[in-house]
Amino acid sequence: MMKKSLRNIYLALIFILLYAPIITLMVLSFNASKSRAKWGGFTFKWYIELFQNQAIMESLYLTLLLAFLSAFIATIIGTAACIGINRMKKGPQSIIMGITNIPLLNAEIVTGISFMLMFIAFDISLGFNTVLIGHISFNIPYVILSVMPKVKQTGKSSYEAALDLGATPIYAFWKVILPDILPGILSGFLLSFTMSLDDFIITYFTKGRGINTLSTKIYSEVKKGIKPEMYALSTLLFLSVLILLILVNRLPKAKEKINNK
């Protein structure tokens, strides 16, 4: 009994630690006073002004576009890589997996400056494309780590059986391999999307002057003071993801219930 309540207190404390800043930001988004230190009454003003703020809307669009494109491209390259790597002999396989781990284990600041040096050395002007390349690069390892275990589980025999029964390799891939590894692909995509959305350091070093994602925009506003519209935007983003994820988690259960009846 004692042990159980201790356990619950501990869980609650960690939960507070994780979610206190999020609650704070949500409360701030309704704060009529521009200062973060004072409560100036309840308002919806920032939510209305958010949609009229061109600069914020533009960086939101850019952030989402980057997250989607980089996650999508990384998922394709990463999944294809897993299938190929899985066919290799042990030696090359472990070398490639070792190199794949480099971006995960390396410091982001080192990765960021190494990209910046390369783009400048090869005279590629910094902009949307360079940020996209940076994001794809740090997303691919996440995709490979999510998909690889599934590819290993699938094994060769069912694929070979499909080929023996007359399926073309592409047909066999769609019908046999893909359904098996799909959960890995989806979680790789989602993880990549989240990482890209939350990234600041790589974007900071590869973006050049003209463009801003939400992260770099917030960072540039730190000294002048963050616009309260930002709090409103992040509250909206957070809530929409929360609702989406709850729905996604509920759907399979609801389906099961219907099927069981």
Add this chain to the structure above:
Amino acid sequence: MNKTFFKKYFISGPYLFWMIAFTIIPICLVIYYGLTDKSGTFTLQNIMSITTPEHFKALWLSLLLSLASTVICLLLAYPLAMILKGLSVNKNSFIVFIFILPMWMNFLLRTLAWQTILEKNGVLNTLLEILHLPSLNIINTPYAIIFGMVYNFLPFMVLPIYNVLIKIDDNVIHAAKDLGANSVQTFFKIIFPLSIPGVISGITMVFIPSLTTFVISNLLGGGKIYLIGNIIEQEFTTAYNWHLGSGLSMVLMVFILLNMILTFKFDKGEGGAVL
């Protein structure tokens, strides 16, 4: 022979190209810049500049703060992972969900929110005042930076440890108990040794980002506390001395390399504990 080789492996071709172009070449460039001066001649000066008092102090402080935050994360995360395992929520995804969800709120904003909470007249001190407790002044000190590191990187410690713990077969634990081990013995002789791969990958995933951060120190340290990350960032964005910045990055890479060697030694090629 050649044709089958091509057919078998071409599917991973795009990634192999990507890996060489965007992982290997950039790192080689950092090393090239780090070992040369502006005229392109070989020099060790960029690396040796770590011994100047200003740079060395930053590196020392970074090491101290990141070690502290790694230890705190481990102490917080291990019991947490044990509790989560004990809850036997068979929905693995739910726990991942709780820890990944905060990431959908921008990392900079979340860290800034701690500024609001920890400030002199912030939320925390107001609460403490209501409870008639002494106020806490940690904003703009190294303690606030440690706090920010623990907050930001705790999930990266919890998830690998949790992933390893739930894979431990309960029968092994039952066997130990049947053979007369008490719960302390079971923990130190069975559970902890089996969870070491998770602990090691957790340590890596907290220590390296803490050691190299420049954002957390900037936001919670009031811009007056310089970590090695801040110095490198300034060399690239304001001082435009890329050679010096690359040299200092190479010093950081030595620490990363040491960490990688350690990881591979304990984690014998499994790597899966990361996710």
